[in-house]
Amino acid sequence: MPDNLTKEQRHKNMSAIKGKDTSIEVRVRKYLWAHGFRYRKNVKDLPGKPDIVIPKYKTVIFINGCFWHHHFNCRLATIPK
Helix, strand or coil: CCCCCCHHHHHHHHHCCCCCCCHHHHHHHHHHHHCCCCCEECCCCCCCCCCEEEHHHCEEECCCCHHHHCCCCCCCCCCCC
16 A cells, blocks of 8 residues: 655654653653652663563563554544555
8 A cells, every 4th residue: 555645754753653751651650759669761671671660579561652552442543544
């Protein structure tokens, strides 16, 4: 299926999709910090590169974004035509 956008337009669209520090990710981190949890973020040496790692409890947290994960009934989760 041919792309309706030029290569430059497609690049601009895709570069606007954030992979780190999304709004929901920041909210979760603020909540954890306020409740005394200390963490590391976006750890590259762990499988899957988790968004948040809490080493004390050997816990990782992956935060699913709307664009990539298509949440049920989410207006931001659209499948491209």
